[in-house]
Amino acid sequence: MKYWLMKSEPDAFSIDDLAARPGKREHWDGVRNYQARNFMREMKKGDTVLFYHSSCAKPGVVGVAKIVREAYPDSTALDPESDYYDPKSDPDNPRWFMVDIQFQKKYKQPVSLAAMKANPLLDGMRLLKRGNRLSVMPVEAEEFQIIRAMAAE
């Protein structure tokens, strides 16, 4: 059982949007970064995901989801109508993958990026490293517990 963090711009897709989906599930498509893709392929059913809001007034972890379907080819890469279309993608040798996640909970008290930076217990966390731009990354179990405590869960 591993822990992950996934970023989403709330203007595009927020944790409330996830909670409002049928079955509270959604495909996590559109990832077009190899490192992020590789992490998604490591994800196992039941793994925990910290849902992070980025590029917004108050970036931070806003809740928790879980992996309900392991990596499978991202169909948007093959769809010319999609914003995520990749003309170099080959249906016989998929390059991009997605997973399905399901809403678990929204934190009553979101854990802001500023709060995480200010917590010495989270020194070294991948998210906080300089220049980090990955939209999908692993989180250590200890880090997850610390964040959970900060959310007063």
Next chain:
DNA sequence: GCCAACGTTGGC
């Protein structure tokens, strides 16, 4: 809107 950091592209 600015800009630092990083990934990707493409010419050579």
Next chain:
DNA sequence: GCCAACGTTGGC
């Protein structure tokens, strides 16, 4: 295979 140019991310 190098590396400059470019595009994107994402905090501020």
